[in-house]
Amino acid sequence: MPSVRERRSWGFVAGLCGLAVAGPFLGCGPGAEPEGNELVDGLLERVGPDVVLPTLAEVEPAFVALAQATGAWVADPGSADAREAAQAAWREAMAAWQVAEVHQLGPAATSLRPGGRDLRDAIYSWPTTSRCRVDQATADGPPADVAAVRAQLVDVRGLDALEVLLFSPPTENGCLPSVAPNASGAWDALGADGIAAARAAHAAVLAEDLVGQVRLLQTAWDPDGEDFGALLGRPGVGDSPYDGEADALDAVYAALFYLELVTKDQKLGEVLGLQPCEEGCSGAPETALSGSSHLWIGPNLEGFRRLFHGGEGRGLDDLLDDLGHGDLAVDLEAALDAADLAASALVAPIEESGMEPGDPGRAAYEAVKVLTDLLKGDLVTVLALAVPQEAAGDND
Amino acid sequence: MLLQALAEPFVDPASRTFLPALAASGLVAAAWAVARRRGAVGAAVRALPGVLVPWRLWRHRSSRLDVQVLLVRQVLGVLGLIPALGSAWWVATRCARALDATLGAPAVPDVPVAVQAVAYALVLFVAWDLSRYLLHRLMHEVPALWEVHQVHHSAEVLTPLTFFRVHPIEAMLYELRGVVVTGLVAGGWYWLFRGETGPVTLLGVHALGLVANATTGNLRHSHLPLGFGRLEAWLVSPAQHQLHHGQEEAQQRSNYGTWLAAWDRLGGSWQPSAGARPVFGLRATDRNHAPDDVVSVLVRPVVAALARLGPRRPVALAGLVLAAGARAEEPPEAAPDAPPPEDGTAPEEAGTAPSEAGEEDELDPGMVVIVEQRGGVPRAAGSAHVIGEEELERWEADDIHRVLAKVPGVYVRGEDGFGLRPNIGLRGANSDRSAKITLMEDGILLAPAPYAAPAAYYFPMTTRVVGVEVFKGPAATRHGPHTVGGAINLQTRPLPDHHVASLDAALGMRSSVKVHGFAGTGTDRWGLLLEGVHLGTGGFKELDSGNPTGFERQELMLKAGVRGDPSRTVVHGLELKVGYAREQSDETYLGLSSADFAATPYRRYAASDGDRMRWQRTQAELTWRIRGPSFDLRTTAYHHMLLRRWTKVNRFAGGPDLHDLLLADPGGRAGVFQAILRGDQDSATPDEQIMVGTNDRRFHSLGLQSTAHWQASAGPVQSRLELGLRVHGDLVDRTHTEDPFAMVDGARVATGGATLTTLDVHTEALALAAHAHEDLGIGPIRVLPGVRVEVVQTAVEEAGVREDPTWRAIGLPGLGVVGQATWWLDLFAGVHRGFSPVAPRSPADTRPETSWNVEAGARATTGSTRAEAVGFYVDYDNLTGQCTFSAGCADDQLDAQLNGGAVDVYGVEALVAQEIRLPHQLELLLEGSYTWTGSRFRTGFESSFPQFGRVEAGDALPYVPEHQGALRATLGHPRFTFALGADLRGPMRDVAGQGDVPEDELLPLTWTLDLATTVVITRFLSAYATVSNLADRVNLASFRPFGARPGMPVQVMAGLKLSLPEGGRDGRR
Incomplete structure (x- = not known):
């Protein structure tokens, strides 16, 4: 027969159980702590609206301005001022786009990746660039319209092709004497004025295509358009090309890794000779014709910063804070600031910036390397480490 | 949430009282009962109910209090009143990062993944067991901790639910132990092997721990005096743990270990069970709470512990407050599997029918046949097919793929369109270069190097073949080395005995x-x-x-x-x-x-x-x-x-x-x-x-x-x-x-x-x-x-x-x-x-x-x-x-x-x-x-x-x-x-x-x-x-x-x- 104390004890237990049942309805008890999945999903679903779309919103007017400037050049192809204005507009457009270079996920990414539609390549396909082929296309007669441009391969259109048209020496082309348009004499037949006019017309239609391409990309991410951000934010659901959070987070990480593979290795390391240039590596600087290779490191870092911070919203830094690794976020931030500083010290094309200790080129390379080493090391540890579950023992 | 929390101890594989683990323990108990009665199965069966479901124990007030404590702990958890004191994952990532920062990332040792998994499981098992021993010993030797640990020892009868009769503070301390130990070991292992593999697990839980729980874990809190005899020198038996639950102080200060006896032996606290039948629980003068009042169980030990602390009381209180506010970070379940991919290339050995292998056909003494036939019908204990010369000549097929198309269970992957380099598979074995089937010509392996390079980079011209035997299944014992899918034997023209x-x-x-x-x-x-x-x-x-x-x-x-x-x-x-x-x-x-x-x-x-x-x-x-x-x-x-x-x-x-x-x-x-x-x-x-x-x-x-x-x-x-x-x-x-x-x-x-x-x-x-x-x-x-x-x-x-x-x-x-x-x-x-x-x-x-x-x-x-x-x-x-x-x-x-x-x-x-x-x-x-x-x-x-x-x-x-x-x-x-x-x-x-x-x-x-x-x-x-x-x-x-x-x-x-x-x-x- 239970004692009085025991009966009171059961009453206490019953009361607690009742509180546990009623609590949620009364607003008592802890709210559900966001679990790992929810933290990641919260990050993923903001990539579109907080990072990609705002960046594209800066790219689009720059491309429009470029289209206007090249249009003005078409009107007066012999004008040095018009050409220089177009060149300046190209630099502005490139600077805006180089921020988006670090956001190659989803529709911008290669079609070999989930959700990829090669839209980045259609805007800027470096290092797959062919100066000679651009000049061949110019000599053949530039594409009549945007539709004709889009029927061509990506190495003869986009910002890289525009660089060829805007910055090539006035009467020179990038082809060997033994191939067209030199071998056929078509180039010489154009004459200086003809070359300028052809290049201006070619540039104008390519710039018009660029505006269309960036708008395609905007539509792909726009919540009122194709809303790719929703597919990224809800991986494994519906039409999402990502099988799960791991795939989606992998895509974000791969985008950030542009800084390692392209900015550090291809743009800085291989050009400066600080990294071995093996088969398939040209060691050639980016945008050599315009002598502007040093101008794009900073925008790449800005693109990284936006994706890392999540723009004005929730980013990887917030995720690291929530996971108790805010110090890593701080370290990444500090490395990013240092890399920014080093990039701003680049005042000459990278190939002229020097590889010796103390040279701006080397300093920029090493600063970016500090950042990417954290990316490859600590960040992977935090995101990839899994802990085994212990079976219960006595007194647990 | 409440129902989920109440069910968790019985449905979570990590729990001691996971239902299959309880059932397994029941089987062990039954086997013990039979062994104890020297194989008298009838007597053992009659005694089983008392062994497995001892009603007198379950009705005891001590068992009722076990249930109350379990309910209270689960409800407090639902209400968020039992804080988590940290995250093993956080400790592990910190540990790995710290090791990277101080020692750099090592070259990953070339250890087979299976060996890694077993070693990792063993290291974790030993670390966990040692840490439990040390904390358990502290619970007995530190007076303030003993006041809290008394709750568990005041059990007058032992059932599997006594496992949960633990004060929430003690449970938190054990959890903290687990967080630290698991985190340090996992972090160190990740630093060393970069997450190549995890430990051996069953149902997502450490395998050794799960097996230990399932076999004898639930018998530790029982009245079955199951001893291990001489084996107690290595493994702590249920009887030894029951001895630990005795009323005598000498008994309580023995056998602190969970699974391994090594720690008790080293620490001088090892005692064999030696047939002892201790009286469980604490004397009324030795305990600080009422044996039938769960509120007393929750409150009195804390008061007693604080009293024991004396001047250190504020520190302890501060610790309790911090613990109450503690929040554990958990890792995202989503994580990149590896550093992101780089652009670039991807990383980069006839049908023998069943029947006696290598036997010569009675009709054709010169030919080696693998499929014994009688009246043109295979006699194999499995799937076997023969394509004879008449059929081969009928179709004049030069492509072995076309020849094998009519044989069931053969999978081919075309490549050049001529069958020059066949890709043949049997029963799901990979078909690339026919490397997973035993290919023979007249009973002799025909692949250029069937062991050193199994792919069949050569295949005879079907044109000069007079028979094809396809043998799947029981060919395994007679034809090798590739015996999973089967064998194919190509027969060449035998020596004639006329013009x-x-x-x-x-x-x-x-x-x-x-x-x-x-x-x-x-x-x-x-x-x-x-x-x-x-x-x-x-x-x-x-x-x-x-x-x-x-x-x-x-x-x-x-x-x-x-x-x-x-x-x-x-x-x-x-x-x-x-x-x-x-x-x-x-x-x-x-x-x-x-x-x-x-x-x-x-x-x-x-x-x-x-x-x-x-x-x-x-x-x-x-x-x-x-x-x-x-x-x-x-x-x-x-x-x-x-x-x-x-x-x-x-x-x-x-x-x-x-x-x-x-x-x-x-x-x-x-x-x-x-x-x-x-x-x-x-x-x-x-x-x-x-x-x-x-x-x-x-x-x-x-x-x-x-x-x-x-x-x-x-x-x-x-x-x-x-x-x-x-x-x-x-x-x-x-x-x-x-x-x-x-x-x-x-x-x-x-x-x-x-x-x-x-x-x-x-x-x-x-x-x-x-x-x-x-x-x-x-x-x-x-x-x-x-x-x-x-x-x-x-x-x-x-x-x-x-x-x-x-x-x-x-x-x-x-x-x-x-x-x-x-x-x-x-x-x-x-x-x-x-x-x-x-x-x-x-x-x-x-x-x-x-x-x-x-x-x-x-x-x-x-x-x-x-x-x-x-x-x-x-x-x-x-x-x-x-x-x-x-x-x-x-x-x-x-x-x-x-x-x-x-x-x-x-x-x-x-x-x-x-x-x-x-x-x-x-x-x-x-x-x-x-x-x-x-x-x-x-x-x-x-x-x-x-x-x-x-x-x-x-x-x-x-x-x-x-x-x-x-x-x-x-x-x-x-x-x-x-x-x-x-x-x-x-x-x-x-x-x-x-x-x-x-x-x-x-x-x-x-x-x-x-x-x-x-x-x-x-x-x-x-x-x-x-x-x-x-x-x-x-x-x-x-x-x-x-x-x-x-x-x-x-x-x-x-x-x-x-x-x-x-x-x-x-x-x-």
Whole structure:
């Protein structure tokens, strides 16, 4: 027969159980702590609206301005001022786009990746660039319209092709004497004025295509358009090309890794000779014709910063804070600031910036390397480490 | 949430009282009860209820308090009043990062993954157990902690629920212990091995812990005095823990350990149970709370503990407050599996029917048969098929794929369209280069190096083959080394015992030429045969340049033999077979993009113009046979050599892998590289250079193989014992180089750049194989047990560095049963162990491919009807992918095998054949076969084998169609035959997966119609014509290795055959 104390004890237990049942309805008890999945999903679903779309919103007017400037050049192809204005507009457009270079996920990414539609390549396909082929296309007669441009391969259109048209020496082309348009004499037949006019017309239609391409990309991410951000934010659901959070987070990480593979290795390391240039590596600087290779490191870092911070919203830094690794976020931030500083010290094309200790080129390379080493090391540890579950023992 | 929390202790595998663990403990208790009564099962059964569900214990007030404490703890958790004191994951990541920062990231030790998993599990187990011991000891020796720990010790009776009778503060301390220990060990392990593997787990929980809990864990809190005897010196028994729960202080200060006794022994607290029956609980004067009041249990110990702390009380209170506010960070479940991918390339050995292996056919003493037949019907305890010379000649098929299409359970993957380099699989075994089946010619391994490099880089010309035996399942014990899927034996023309001669010449579309002749003579004492084949074609694929895409191949075979007097009791025979073969083919691995395949499926890209294969092979075999009244022995010494050199497009210097490139959309940078392959655009940058590789290989294999049979009978019992022994050695030298080319004006042009050596490796193998197989017949029942042993040593020397040899040995049992149910119906079943050895150069963690194969079926045969149905199930412990270029692998993975884990393959094979006699000497033969196959990976994993990729549990195997079938109709007459055949193969996947198949991975349904007709003009002369792919279907054969590849379009051949009439065309009398 239970004692009085025991009966009171059961009453206490019953009361607690009742509180546990009623609590949620009364607003008592802890709210559900966001679990790992929810933290990641919260990050993923903001990539579109907080990072990609705002960046594209800066790219689009720059491309429009470029289209206007090249249009003005078409009107007066012999004008040095018009050409220089177009060149300046190209630099502005490139600077805006180089921020988006670090956001190659989803529709911008290669079609070999989930959700990829090669839209980045259609805007800027470096290092797959062919100066000679651009000049061949110019000599053949530039594409009549945007539709004709889009029927061509990506190495003869986009910002890289525009660089060829805007910055090539006035009467020179990038082809060997033994191939067209030199071998056929078509180039010489154009004459200086003809070359300028052809290049201006070619540039104008390519710039018009660029505006269309960036708008395609905007539509792909726009919540009122194709809303790719929703597919990224809800991986494994519906039409999402990502099988799960791991795939989606992998895509974000791969985008950030542009800084390692392209900015550090291809743009800085291989050009400066600080990294071995093996088969398939040209060691050639980016945008050599315009002598502007040093101008794009900073925008790449800005693109990284936006994706890392999540723009004005929730980013990887917030995720690291929530996971108790805010110090890593701080370290990444500090490395990013240092890399920014080093990039701003680049005042000459990278190939002229020097590889010796103390040279701006080397300093920029090493600063970016500090950042990417954290990316490859600590960040992977935090995101990839899994802990085994212990079976219960006595007194647990 | 409350219900979930209340159910959790019984449904969480990590919980001590996980229901299956409780049940397992119950079984142990029952076994103990029986053992205790010295096997008196009846008495034990009667005592069981008292042992398992001691009602008096469950009714006790102490047990009721156990339940109250459990409820309170769970409810407090739901209400968020029991804070988590940290996250093991956070500790682990901090630890790993700190180690990285101070010591740097180490080179990952080369330890097999399985060893890592076991070691990790052991380290965790020991660390956890030691930390529990230390904390438990502190709970007893620190007065303030003892006040809290009393709650657990005040239990007057022990049941499994006493496990939960723990004050929440103590539970938090134990949790903190777990967080720290797990975090430090996991962090250190990750730093060392970079997360290559986790510990061995069961149901997601540490395996050792789960097993320990399930076996004796729940008996620790029970009244079953289960001791371990001498074993208590190593493992803490339930009786020892019950001693710890005694009222006496000396008892309470003993046996603190959970599982390992080592800590108690070192700490001087070890006590054997020695039959002790302690009184449980605490005396009233020793406890600080009321035994029947849960509020007292929660509050009084805290008060007492604080009182014990004295001046340290504020610190303790602060700790409690901090703990209350603590929040644990948990990792995201989503995480990148590895640092992101870089742009670039992907990482880079006849049908023998069941029956006695190597047995000579009674009708054809010269031929080695693997499928014993009676009346043309296989007698195997499993699926077996024979395609005889008549059928081979009817179809004049030169492509082994077309020959095997009618055999159920055979999966083929086309590549060049001619069958020059077949990809054949059986029962789900990977089909690449037929590396997973045992291929033989006349019972001798025919792959160039079946152990050192299992892929069948050579395959005999089907034209000179007179029989094909396909044996699946129970062949395992007699044919190896690859015994998982089965075996295929190709039979060559036997020595004649009279004059024979034949000449067959045919011409066909696309400059196709075939000339096949043989001539021989002999008696019953000697024989001589010479046979030669020339086959050539201009090819059916088109290069823009108009260069040929076909091949030329010649094979010569010479046989000579002598036999003893056949009238003697024991007859000896000696036979020599030598052969020479060579081939030049303008073949490539480069396929097409999906768009180009749809538009021009028989196009070849300009980048492949110049790809060429050349090889030559020699073979020599000397066979000595002895036949007696009840025994025979066949011993063959053999040596084969193959020199092979293939120059072909490998990759771009930069840019994406060719396979991925050709399946990508043509937009973007991929479109530029595709344009270069087509010749539409020149290579403009270094990464657009085309790397053309030359694979120079030399293969040798030699061995000595003996097979003996003894027959005996006693009354209704008949025995046929087969013993086999083979000593075999083989080697392969590979020197692979690459040269850079550029596409210029639509032509592939050498740039003059440096030649890269991409592979320089020597691999060799020495193998001993032995088998014993018995065919025991008792009346209508035959029992066929067998066993095979393979001992294999492999060695690799790469770039001048010789690795230590690797040894592996395995025994493979098998058992088959055949029963003659009626005169027309046989039933059979078999089970056996399948095996495929690990190829050299495989990753260190690669395990051999092993399986258990089960099949059962029925075979019905009447005079004119034959039907067979077989159900099979292959339980792969580990299915491996064989890395070849044709599979899409790169140099550094070549011939490596990669684990695929546990896989199920199951299905049904069926065939039916009906002969119908018609007027006017006409005969109609109708045949049909069908195979249904299902497959399923049982676990998920990430693999570098291109056809596996990221595998999820439930994924189906690639290149194994769910449905395939064949129909044949042959109208025969002494003066002509007319045959029509249809083959159908259902859709297949290019990559393992489940559900809808992505378009770039889907090989759609294919079907072909073939036609063959022969007209006998005179006794010596006949004319024939064949039409392959009569409907000229465009069939997508494969996406491997690089892009879409078509099967052969319509092909018409017509020829004449001239032969000596006596004995027909097969050399037999």
